[in-house]
Amino acid sequence: MTGFHEDLDSIRGMLVTLAAHVTEAIPRATEALVENNLELAQNVIAGDDVLDLLSVQIEERCYSLIALQGPMGSDMRRIVTAMKINGEYERSGDLAVNICKGVRRSYGMALTPTLRGLITSMSEEAVRLTRLSIDAYAEGHVGLAAALGDIDDRLDDLQSDFIEAIFAAAASGELSIQETVQLALIARYYERIGDHAVNIGERVQYMVTGESPEAIGAARADEGAISDDDIARLIEPEDEAD
């Protein structure tokens, strides 16, 4: 029987492997997209099963540790963080799969060099953010974790540039409406991968310090900066519309 901290280290190792699968899946999906490579797209989609299996194993390990060891304090935060970021990476893997499904739907689409260049740049930024997020987690680096939000701004800017470029291409007849919609969705997938990396950064801050940026916002709401009525409207906007 291994010790509690060996088990925690093992979970960290599994998360590092999970993140590595994601950082490999993103550029492969991009290659499939810019080269219209259906076989590669299919490989990425099939490869997601490995990622899902690993994610399930991590989750089970975490449940098992909580049930058997009753961790407290920082140990509990490490397990909870592992469970949370496990979900974030698994979702990022799904987004890489979504990009590949977009390749299938828009097979034969001719991308202009400008669009190919912007897609490649978005992909590189998404990979960079994912890599930095796992570095921040593995090293417990709060500064790096906190910086991920600012680093993500570049990916957001690229997404805006890309949306402008596809609208321009659609207006000049280089892209059909269906292709434009597909590409807008694909840009959103890259942008979401960046958001997941930022979320991981927030979870790492919580793991190390015990406080997360979300909790600070929640505390402000609790202190009355946001009234209960405001919160009720935020939660149920449909009722207000009715």
Next chain:
Amino acid sequence: MWLATTLILCVVLAGVLTATRRREATWLDKVSATLRTTGDDGVPPQTIDAALDRLERAATVEEDLTPRRAMAALDQMSTGAVLADETGSIVMRNRMAAPFATGRHGDALVEAEIQARLTDALGGEVTDAEVRLHGPPERMLFIVGSPLVVDAEVIGAIVLIDDVSEEQRLDAMRRDFVANVSHELRTPVGALSLLAETLEGEDDPVVVANFLGRIQKETTRLSRLIDDLLDLSRIEAGAGDHLEEVAIDPLIDDVVAALRASAERSGVSLQVEHASASPEVIGDRAQLFSALSNLIDNALKYSPDGGAVHVRVAVLAGDCAIAVADEGVGIPQRDLHRIFERFYRVDRARSSETGGTGLGLSIVRHVAANHGGRVEVVSQEGVGSTFTLILPTRATTQVDLEAVTGGTG
């Protein structure tokens, strides 16, 4: 070759594993013997500390260096090796395999594959896997796991990791070179043959004139290809004997003057920005002219009508950097590391439009290397490319020469 390496390694590592076990047994024997027998002072050790001191002295004198020698030998190998005992616990990693244990990103995936191969090997199976890492850097690793069997008993397992990225790159380069060179040579020759055949039965003077013009164009293309091949062959032989002090600013002005007409025909503006200090390099003027001419000519060819090509010169840390930036189609990331290969084409369909021979960047790379420099490229599709030729300046070259010759003072 692979099998032989595996077999040799298995024998060496099985030796290490059994030696480790034997050493453990010997160590226990020594402990009990030391505790039972008297020492130099004629009495058995009276305390645990005294017994440990005596053991330590004995170990220093009698340490068996064989396992350490084997380990040092394994560290010299370019193949990664991971050795596990029969329970799956890793007892040894050599230098090449060590980074995977704590690695992240691509290395973490290699480690996962190592663990999978170890599990198979402990079950008595020899299995292998190829791991392709998109990177960056892009890598291809070949991983094989084998059981270590002594007297029909699996006493452990070994996994060997070979980085075959460079071999794969060279294979692709060789394969593509043959295909590309035959394409470049056959295209004009095939066109000439067809045009001549058609001309044979043609009487219309307009058609004949048109075909003769095309024959001339194809002949020029073939002639340029042969010239470039000869240039490349000469440049590959080295920097030549005509080394002289070459002032970079006038050289660039000469190249730009030669290409100005071509730029105007293409509707591309060609702008030059010299460095504040006029740098000089020691080199072969003709080769440097050829390299710069190729870089600027390429930038012009791949620029859209109305685009601009900027040539900027700067002196940085003793090096002269000449950057040629265009606003052209850019180069896809997957091709960036291959564009300096002979006859490599990013877009073969476009090569007939640009009229290049596919040797220009190869020439640039060799010229840079001949002058102790290098060429770098940054590119984004749809935005443009910047090629930077970096050469040591005359001052740096002289300092190097003085260091080699012991100086003149």
